[in-house]
Amino acid sequence: xxxxxxxxxxxxxxxxxxxxxxxxxxxxxxxxxxxxxxxxxxxxxxxxxxxxxxxxxxxxxxxxxxxxxxxxxxxxxxxxxxxxxxxxxxxxxxxxxxxxxxxxxxxxxxxxxxxxxxxxxxxxxxxxxxxxxxxxxxxxxxxxxxxxxxxxxxxxxxxxxxxxxxxxxxxxxxxxxxxxxxxxxxxxxxxxxxxxxxxxxxxxxxxxxxxxxxxxxxxxxxxxxxxxxxxxxxxxxxxxxxxxxxxxxxxxxxxxxxxxxxxxxxxxxxxxxxxxxxxxxxxxxxxxxxxxxxxxxxxxxxxxxxxxxxxxxxxxxxxxxxxxxxxxxxxxxxxxxxxxxxxxxxxxxxxxxxxxxxxxxxxxxxxxxxxxxxxxxxxxxxxxxxxxxxxxxxxxxxxxxxxxxxxxxxxxxxxxxxxxxxxxxxxxxxxxxxxxxxxxxxxxxxxxxxxxxxxxxxxxxxxxxxxxxxxxxxxxxxxxxxxxxxxxxxxxxxxxxxxxxxxxxxxxxxxxxxxxxxxxxxxxxxxxxxxxxxxxxxxxxxxxxxxxxxxxxxxxxxxxxxxxxxxxxxxxxxxxxxxxxxxxxxxxxxxxxxxxxxxxxxxxxxxxxxxxxxxxxxxxxxxxxxxxxxxxxxxxxxxxxxxxxxxxxxxxxxxxxxxxxxxxxxxxxxxxxxxxxxxxxxxxxxxxxxxxxxxxxxxxxxxxxxxxxxxxxxxxxxxxxxxxxxxxxxxxxxxxxxxxxxxxxxxxxxxxxxxxxxxxxxxxxxxxxxxxxxxxxxxxxxxxxxx
DNA sequence: CGCAGGCGGGG
DNA sequence: GTGTACGCCTGCG
Numbered sequence: 001x002x003x004x005x006x007x008x009x010x011x012x013x014x015x016x017x018x019x020x021x022x023x024x025x026x027x028x029x030x031x032x033x034x035x036x037x038x039x040x041x042x043x044x045x046x047x048x049x050x051x052x053x054x055x056x057x058x059x060x061x062x063x064x065x066x067x068x069x070x071x072x073x074x075x076x077x078x079x080x081x082x083x084x085x086x087x088x089x090x091x092x093x094x095x096x097x098x099x100x101x102x103x104x105x106x107x108x109x110x111x112x113x114x115x116x117x118x119x120x121x122x123x124x125x126x127x128x129x130x131x132x133x134x135x136x137x138x139x140x141x142x143x144x145x146x147x148x149x150x151x152x153x154x155x156x157x158x159x160x161x162x163x164x165x166x167x168x169x170x171x172x173x174x175x176x177x178x179x180x181x182x183x184x185x186x187x188x189x190x191x192x193x194x195x196x197x198x199x200x201x202x203x204x205x206x207x208x209x210x211x212x213x214x215x216x217x218x219x220x221x222x223x224x225x226x227x228x229x230x231x232x233x234x235x236x237x238x239x240x241x242x243x244x245x246x247x248x249x250x251x252x253x254x255x256x257x258x259x260x261x262x263x264x265x266x267x268x269x270x271x272x273x274x275x276x277x278x279x280x281x282x283x284x285x286x287x288x289x290x291x292x293x294x295x296x297x298x299x300x301x302x303x304x305x306x307x308x309x310x311x312x313x314x315x316x317x318x319x320x321x322x323x324x325x326x327x328x329x330x331x332x333x334x335x336x337x338x339x340x341x342x343x344x345x346x347x348x349x350x351x352x353x354x355x356x357x358x359x360x361x362x363x364x365x366x367x368x369x370x371x372x373x374x375x376x377x378x379x380x381x382x383x384x385x386x387x388x389x390x391x392x393x394x395x396x397x398x399x400x401x402x403x404x405x406x407x408x409x410x411x412x413x414x415x416x417x418x419x420x421x422x423x424x425x426x427x428x429x430x431x432x433x434x435x436x437x438x439x440x441x442x443x444x445x446x447x448x449x450x451x452x453x454x455x456x457x458x459x460x461x462x463x464x465x466x467x468x469x470x471x472x473x474x475x476x477x478x479x480x481x482x483x484x485x486x487x488x489x490x491x492x493x494x495x496x497x498x499x500x501x502x503x504x505x506x507x508x509x510x511x512x513x514x515x516x517x518x519x520x521x522x523x524x525x526x527x528x529x530x531x532x533x534x535x536x537x538x539x540x541x542x543x544x545x546x547x548x549x550x551x552x553x554x555x556x557x558x559x560x561x562x563x564x565x566x567x568x569x570x571x572x573x574x575x576x577x578x579x580x581x582x583x584x585x586x587x588x589x590x591x592x593x594x595x596x597x598x599x600x601x602x603x604x605x606x607x608x609x610x611x612x613x614x615x616x617x618x619x620x621x622x623x624x625x626x627x628x629x630x631x632x633x634x635x636x637x638x639x640x641x642x643x644x645x646x647x648x649x650x651x652x653x654x655x656x657x658x659x660x661x662x663x664x665x666x667x668x669x670x671x672x673x674x675x676x677x678x679x680x681x682x683x684x685x686x687x688x689x690x691x692x693x694x695x696x697x698x699x700x701x702x703x704x705x706x707x708x709x710x711x712x713x714x715x716x717x718x719x720x721x722x723x724x725x726x727x728x729x730x731x732x733x734x735x736x737x738x739x740x741x742x743x744x745x746x747x748x749x750x751x752x753x754x755x756x757x758x759x760x761x762x763x764x765x766x767x768x769x770x771x772x773x774x775x776x777x778x779x780x781x782x783x784x785x786x787x
Numbered sequence: 788c789g790c791a792g793g794c795g796g797g798g
Numbered sequence: 799g800t801g802t803a804c805g806c807c808t809g810c811g
Contacts, residue, residue: 293796378800409802410798427798432801522800529800537801567798567803610797610804625797625805632795632807682794693792693809728808751807 001139001153002026003033004168005131006232007368009278010037010119015067015091019123021159022149022262022279023135024168024232029150030262032279033137033159037123039093041100041115042085042395044078051084054109058086061107067095078113078395080444080473085113085395093119113395117386118271124366125390127158132167132362132369135159148227148262149279165505167359173200174235174348175222177243178340180327181708188249194327195337196222199344200229201352207341212327216254219247226260233281233369235351237300237343240284240374244275274374281369285350288358288373296631297681297716300343300350309349315342360508364516377515381523382530384516388478397530404527407538408462410567411545413552415605415612418763419649420563423600423614424579427569428547429593432521433479435543436536438591441524442473443533460539461546467539474531479520486513544568551586551594558582564605564612574599598622602649606759613760615649627756635677636748640664641756654764658771661757665772668745668753678743679718679735686713696721696732704734721747 003023011018017037025031045054055073062068069089076085088103090096100115117125129135137160139153178195179186192215196208206225208218226234236243244267251258251266258266262279270276274284289298295306301316317339318326326332362372365380366387372380389396428434435441439458447457447466457466467473472480489510496503523529525537544567551570555562558581561573572579579596586594600614600622611625621642627633628641640661647657667673682697688705691698700719701711711717720738722731731744758768 296796376799381800406802412798412803431798519800522802524800525802526800541802569798608805625795627806630795685794691793695793695808697793755806 001031001033002134002136002162002164003031003159004134005129006170006281007279007370008120008124008131009276010093010123012092012094017092017119019119020263020279021129021155024170025151026168028169030148030230030232030279032144032147032149032152032262033139033155034142034144034152035123035155035158037119038089038126039091039096039119039122040087040089041096042074042076042087042113043100043103043110044083044085044113044395045110049109055086057107057109058088058103061103062088062099065095065099067091068099075393076395077393079397080442080471083395113398116398117396120368121383121386125387128161128387128390129159130363130366130387132359134162134164136162146264148230148264166501167356167505170232170355171201171230172233172235172348172351172355173198173229173231174344174351175199175239175243176236176340176344176347177246178336179246182325186246188246189253193218193247193250195340197340197344198222198225198229199341199348200231201348203229205341205345207337209337215250216256219251219254219256219258222247223256223258223260231280233283233351233355234277235283235285235347237303237347237350238284238286239282240274240287244282270371272371272374272376272379274370276370281373283351283358283370283373285347285354288354290376291357300346303350304346307350307353309353310342310346315339315346356504357508357511360505360512361515364509364512377519378523378526378528381516381519385474385478385531388481389474392474392477394474399528399530402527402532405534407525407534407541408545409541411548411565412567412609413562413565415564415571415607415609417605417607419602419604420573420600421602422574423563423571423603424574425569425571425597425600426551426579426583426594427597429595430483430517431544431547431568431592432540433483433517434592435540435547436521436524437476437479437483439539439543440467440469440473440476441536441539441543442467442475443524443531443536445471445473445476446533446535460542463535463538463542465535465539475520475524475536479517482513482517486510486517489513547590547592550589551582554585554589555582563603566610569597571603602652604645604649604760604763606763613645613649619650621646621649626759632680632682633756634680634748634752636664636668636673637752637756639677640753641760644757644760648760648764654761654766657761658766661753661761661771665749665753668749671740671745675720675735675738675740675743678720678748680720681716681718683716684711684713694727694729696729699729700732700734703737707734707737 003025005021005023007022009020017039019035019037021033023031043058059071062071067090069091072087073084074087076083096115100112104112138156142152142154144152175198177193179191179193181191192210194210194212196218199205208221210218247258261277267275267277275282289295289303295302299316301312304310304315305312318336326336358373362369365372365384367375367383386396445468447468456469458469459466489506493506496506521540525534526532548565552562555572558578560575560578560582564571583594601617603612603614605612613626614622623629628638643660644657647653647660684701688701696719697717701717705711718735719732720735721744722733722738722742723744724731761771
């Protein structure tokens, strides 16, 4: 039987672990394959220990406990060394937890390992069954009441991989709930669910509306409709943190149940804080939005607009406390309900667009579809490395609590301020992964204070850490493997028809592999990583600095003018033959690929690092780091600075830029700029009470909290600076509580718009008073093109 | 005036 | 819960 693996969980049935593989078969039927799981952990005796003796002791101790099935000595590797470990097989995961601890306490003979691997993960690793892929399994039909799938099988043998790229047709729906409160956030202990919208991919959109007091009926209808529609994928926006917990709490209050999964039980919280619906993939698109860095403000409307499925303003409405009042009158309720429908439809469309990439990320990293959406990059890499460790017969280290020590990172050069014409940006392809491969930077090749002949090690510059040249370390093997499979996917892409499904899948697969490859360096320096060794990350950074330094030397000796450099990129004055020579020489010396990334017709640098704007040959403007692209500056500032940059870079027209600024400032003073362009958004990175300083956004948040709002870590606070006296934070108002005539326009002009404008205009020798003074813009001096 | 806390975006 | 480097705001002594 062929099936595509959608979800995996385990149940303990009569002291045995049953692994449940939920999937779809090749005809689109839902299937469940049950099989046994074997829970176990390892004891790794200390090196000086006599193995026979250790094993005898362990066996003697294990013999006393009936939940331990057996022990066996197995050959494994641990941090690159061949070791013998004792595998302790248990009946249940609970026994694994209990005896791994007990044994290491009563028998202090070594480390206990892999007791932190959950049964479903263990099964994935052991049988190489990565989720979101096709498998062939020899299985017999069985009957199991109470499980909601078309067919149930018992596996006779472990599944084997089937090379088939295309995912099956997944039944998908999106849902959204509507709850309201007279003030602030709705509270499930008080406010009923007012409406639930279900938007199935196939079929009509449904809206279940309650009478506003008793939501029991719509909760029950929702549950039964999910059962009837039987989705493989459940989409939503924020349902892990809002909709599901709210529904669960409401159901509890109503003494109702929410058996929406495929085994008749309720949604529950799982590993990455997400809500798991067994047998289906519950995907919160708010989690997935973090994979789209281009979308700054993570609202459903912003994501919808970015993906061109809806206009932001049509989606992000009624998301504030005022909406509660709308529910009261019947005719004003209509737009509220219509908006909710649009939100569910937008979620559905967004999900359909993003599903391919999530499926590939799931299959590459080995995390089930619902988990991969919720897991952060570090956990995705963690999962990937665990699969690779299994492939290489390496024991999986546990996460350990350890202190965090910062280390020195990359080099950033002081830019040459001014406008430069024809500037090429050269950069290395995957610099950190390549440095890790070339220098064998890996936890297992890292040589601490052991004495080793100089010829056998590579020494990292500046930091002096040593790494064995041979054998290839874990990171090196994994990174080489990643690069090899990516190359293979790229080759297949070249042959594929760009309009085919195959092409689309391969493109997403290639992206997923790239993300994992590029995250390995950061992962190596993350204290939470299973394979965290700070010296590895620190050495990669040091090799990076040395490499960049060398490129700068070589550019200089070739007579190429360097304008700026950051980490793995160098900005040089365009000179085709010299650049080509530089690239060749750098490649042969470093063994890494470096190429021209882009050529700016004109690029403007201020004195600041990491801030510049460049004009590309197709007339588009690249703005990096400047206020115009930052989310914590009001629209007014972004708009003015971007406008000025466009004028000075594409037309070289400073007079027009000054005129543009003057006109905008005038509009501000005349009240012709809308309130929304004055809003400053800042994120709360900790609970409001935890702040020791009084800042505008924290004070605005306090005002909102006093008004009954529910603000949490990660929430964005939009505020306005209003007229009046006192410190800035005393004049910060939540934007919903301010009107246009209260705005301190002069503050915005002098402290926000002008500084941002002058950062650009100042580069042309203009002074603030000259710009806003009475002088005619056309009499301003021109400084363009000096370099 | 200088330093610290806070935040966001870059490579 | 990938890393470090950086700029620039406001608060505060």
